[in-house]
Amino acid sequence: MERTTSLVFLVSLLIIFASVLNQAHTCVDNSLGPCKNCDERCKAKHGPLSVSKCNGGDGMCMCTYECVPLLPAKVCLGAIDMCTDKCPLTCCDRLCAIKYKNGRGGCVDYLGYRMCTCEYSC
DSSP: OHHHHHHHHHHHHHHHHHHHHTOOEEEEEOOSOBSTTHHHHHHHHHOTTOEEEEETTTTEEEEEEEEOOOOOOOEEEEEEEEOOSSSOHHHHHHHHHHHSTTOEEEEEEETTEEEEEEEEEO
C-alpha cells in the first residue's frame, strides 16, 4: 500500500509540474509611446493576438500580449534520514525545510526501509 502511495505522489508531482510549464502568462508593454497608431505598433511588436489600449490619463499606448512564463527552478532530490514513528511524514517535511531552501519532504519505501526524501530547488 505504501509503495502505491509513493507512486501516486510522484505521478501527481509530475502532472503538476507539466501543467505549470504549459500555462501562458499575460504581459503588458507600456513602452510604446504616444497613442498614435497604437494598435498597429502593438500588433507589429507582439503579434496579431495582442490587444492595444490607449491610456487616456497620459495618452500612452499599452499593449497586452501572451508571453512565455519564467521556467521554474531546477528540482533536486535528496534523502536525509529514516521515517519512523518518532519522525513521521510531518517531521520529515520539517527536516527537509530546515536543511534545504524550499525543501519539502516525504516518506518513501526503499528496499524495505522508509526513507525521508526531500525535494528542493537547486
